[in-house]
Amino acid sequence: xxxxxxxxxxxxxxxxxxxxxxxxxxxxxxxxxxxxxxxxxxxxxxxxxxxxxxxxxxxxxxxxxxxxxxxxxxxxxxxxxxxxxxxxxxxxxxxxxxxxxxxxxxxxxxxxxxxxxxxxxxxxxxxxxxxxxxxxxxxxxxxxxxxxxxxxxxxxxxxxxxxxxxxxxxxxxxxxxxxxxxxxxxxxxxxxxxxxxxxxxxxxxxxxxxxxxxxxxxxxxxxxxxxxxxxxxxxxxxxxx
Amino acid sequence: xxxxxxxxxxxxxxxxxxxxxxxxxxxxxxxxxxxxxxxxxxxxxxxxxxxxxxxxxxxxxxxxxxxxxxxxxxxxxxxxxxxxxxxxxxxxxxxxxxxxxxxxxxxxxxxxxxxxxxxxxxxxxxxxxxxxxxxxxxxxxxxxxxxxxxxxxxxxxxxxxxxxxxxxxxxxxxxxxxxxxxxxxxxxxxxxxxxxxxxxxxxxxxxxxxxxxxxxxxxxxxxxxxxxxxxxxxxxxxxxxxxxxxxxxxxxxxxxxxxxxxxxxxxxxxxxxxxxxxxxxxxxxxxxxxxxxxxxxxxxxxxxxxxxxxxxxxxxxxxxxxxxxxxxxxxxxxxxxxxxxxxxxxxxxxxxxxxxxxxxxxxxxxxxxxxxxxxxxxxxxxxxxxxxxxxxxxxxxxxxxxxxxxxxxxxxxxxxxxxxxxxxxxxxxxx
Numbered sequence: 001x002x003x004x005x006x007x008x009x010x011x012x013x014x015x016x017x018x019x020x021x022x023x024x025x026x027x028x029x030x031x032x033x034x035x036x037x038x039x040x041x042x043x044x045x046x047x048x049x050x051x052x053x054x055x056x057x058x059x060x061x062x063x064x065x066x067x068x069x070x071x072x073x074x075x076x077x078x079x080x081x082x083x084x085x086x087x088x089x090x091x092x093x094x095x096x097x098x099x100x101x102x103x104x105x106x107x108x109x110x111x112x113x114x115x116x117x118x119x120x121x122x123x124x125x126x127x128x129x130x131x132x133x134x135x136x137x138x139x140x141x142x143x144x145x146x147x148x149x150x151x152x153x154x155x156x157x158x159x160x161x162x163x164x165x166x167x168x169x170x171x172x173x174x175x176x177x178x179x180x181x182x183x184x185x186x187x188x189x190x191x192x193x194x195x196x197x198x199x200x201x202x203x204x205x206x207x208x209x210x211x212x213x214x215x216x217x218x219x220x221x222x223x224x225x226x227x228x229x230x231x232x233x234x235x236x237x238x239x240x241x
Numbered sequence: 242x243x244x245x246x247x248x249x250x251x252x253x254x255x256x257x258x259x260x261x262x263x264x265x266x267x268x269x270x271x272x273x274x275x276x277x278x279x280x281x282x283x284x285x286x287x288x289x290x291x292x293x294x295x296x297x298x299x300x301x302x303x304x305x306x307x308x309x310x311x312x313x314x315x316x317x318x319x320x321x322x323x324x325x326x327x328x329x330x331x332x333x334x335x336x337x338x339x340x341x342x343x344x345x346x347x348x349x350x351x352x353x354x355x356x357x358x359x360x361x362x363x364x365x366x367x368x369x370x371x372x373x374x375x376x377x378x379x380x381x382x383x384x385x386x387x388x389x390x391x392x393x394x395x396x397x398x399x400x401x402x403x404x405x406x407x408x409x410x411x412x413x414x415x416x417x418x419x420x421x422x423x424x425x426x427x428x429x430x431x432x433x434x435x436x437x438x439x440x441x442x443x444x445x446x447x448x449x450x451x452x453x454x455x456x457x458x459x460x461x462x463x464x465x466x467x468x469x470x471x472x473x474x475x476x477x478x479x480x481x482x483x484x485x486x487x488x489x490x491x492x493x494x495x496x497x498x499x500x501x502x503x504x505x506x507x508x509x510x511x512x513x514x515x516x517x518x519x520x521x522x523x524x525x526x527x528x529x530x531x532x533x534x535x536x537x538x539x540x541x542x543x544x545x546x547x548x549x550x551x552x553x554x555x556x557x558x559x560x561x562x563x564x565x566x567x568x569x570x571x572x573x574x575x576x577x578x579x580x581x582x583x584x585x586x587x588x589x590x591x592x593x594x595x596x597x598x599x600x601x602x603x604x605x606x607x608x609x610x611x612x613x614x615x616x617x618x619x620x621x622x623x624x625x626x627x628x629x630x631x632x633x634x635x636x637x638x639x640x641x642x643x644x645x646x647x648x649x650x651x652x653x654x655x656x657x658x659x660x661x662x663x664x665x666x667x668x669x670x671x672x
Contacts, residue, residue: 147435157386158386161384161386162386165384166435169348169350169366169435170348171348222329222331222361222376226376226377227327227328227329229376230329230374230376231327231329233373233374233376233399233402234317234318234329234374236401236402236403236405236406237402237448237451238451238618238620238632238634239295239317239318239544239545240317240318240544240621241510241544241620241621241622241623241624241625
């Protein structure tokens with residue numbers, strides 16, 4: 001497993017931290033080294049003293065990005081949940097980190113306000129908090145995020161499942177979890193497969209697994225009632241006389 | 242397009258049972274799908290389907306790029322090994338890798354909507370909504386997170402084809418409703434999913450022609466306009482996706498059918514023909530499936546056009562010794578090659594299995610397969626007492642007039658049959 005940063009960006013109360021923690025838990029279940037960073041932690045230990053002007057916000061994200069780049073370089077998966085409203089700094093840390101997956105946590109402002117148990121939006125609307133993203137400061141939507149999740153329309157589990165699928169599709173995670181194959185076995189298999197139709201070991205393993213899924217996976221056996229239903233359908237169309 | 246990854250994508254429109262003529266039109270018969278015809282601007286070709294020319298076999302051939310000797314699907318129904326019990330091969334019986342599995346090994350995702358022969362749905366790299374013969378929506382969807390959305394949309398795995406016989410107006414209404422919902426689902430998945438291959442299949446086109454081919458052909462038929470109207474809806478659904486794809490520089494498009502269609506002159510029942518010529522008999526006379534086959538039977542037929550030698554050791558009451566196998570096959574070929582109904586030849590060609598198929602599943606193949614002349618719809622007809630008759634069906638599948646359309650005229654001829662479409666798709670995907 002190579003290191004990676006999954007960067008959650010979105011309005012306050014859109015669900016970034018919830019998803020980041022859930023994803024982190026899922027990855028840990030797969031035995032993957034994982035760290036979670038969010039604004040509460042970093043503002044306390046990494047960026048204490050920084051405010052919420054654009055310059056300070058960018059600096060905060062730059063520092064977090066630097067930590068993410070170190071963790072990523074050393075093979076950890078970092079889930080980072082930050083409003084990070086400005087496109088330019090997100091692009092800057094994307095370049096700094098390299099293995100970077102941007103997840104835009106999309107949610108209508110009204111829903112975010114409804115979810116705001118701390119009453120921050122209320123204070124921002126009343127003018128008690130300045131530079132509050134979504135109210136008195138802009139949120140620049142990502143132009144090319146790897147994934148957009150809609151926390152108003154999708155459940156937390158659905159969002160996390162889609163993120164895992166995306167990480168698999170991008171080649172960061174292997175479908176079904178990582179399986180370590182001992183080197184001696186790998187070398188033996190490569191020798192056995194030489195000249196056969198499988199171009200590489202990975203294709204061979206996927207062939208074995210997908211056949212297994214086809215034979216034993218979720219669908220289960222067709223019941224007698226289903227066989228009867230199939231027979232009836234085929235008869236109606238004249239495919240079974 | 243995924244960040245940092247320049248790749249071509251592909252939209253595939255599948256139209257079950259739409260013939261080349263229905264799309265391209267012909268003298269005195271305008272295209273049923275005029276927008277699609279215009280979209281492909283003449284880059285439409287006639288294509289051969291599998292033999293037998295039925296959806297389970299043909300779509301399996303399409304998705305795997307292999308012929309039945311390799312993918313192992315020879316019909317909608319088989320006999321369970323060593324018995325006379327019918328079994329219904331499904332997606333789990335497919336022995337070759339479909340394109341979406343292969344693309345998955347290259348990190349490419351597919352969204353597959355309503356593709357026949359993919360039930361029950363299993364994990365695939367992307368999204369799969371199984372088509373015919375899907376029975377239960379819950380088992381026809383992967384990933385399962387789409388199930389609530391499909392239920393909410395009122396998605397049905399199929400319409401009730403029984404209405405095609407007696408309640409044709411209701412049947413047409415159901416087909417239109419089903420198409421509308423499938424279209425909504427396609428729109429939703431188009432927007433929500435990231436995909437490299439997006440396949441949208443319409444099966445109502447086939448359902449309709451089984452029952453209303455006469456209405457399509459006859460402008461004076463009371464349902465002629467309704468038939469055309471349904472096809473125009475299909476045309477609009479397909480063209481809407483095609484135009485959306487064409488607006489993007491990175492999406493290639495193809496459209497195809499799995500077999501063609503034509504009018505029925507007569508249904509022809511193979512088991513009664515075998516019986517009259519001494520090849521087939523049932524103990525007790527009353528047909529109760531093939532379970533009643535007698536020991537003296539030398540052969541039997543399964544729908545639609547498959548003949549099996551009743552071999553000793555292969556079937557519980559099989560009587561044909563291995564030494565006699567070739568002689569029985571030759572006799573069967575002679576019987577059907579010269580078979581006539583009303584003085585007209587019925588069978589265009591009789592194939593021995595090895596003439597038609599090759600590959601690891603050859604042992605499971607029917608011993609002979611018949612290809613009929615146009616208008617003669619072959620069936621097993623176990624329960625029939627006559628050799629040929631007409632029924633409420635007015636249209637039948639045709640093997641040689643499926644279609645393939647591709648916006649690249651220089652490539653459209655590269656898949657003269659359905660087995661070559663996957664290769665063409667990979668070429669378009671730059672694989």
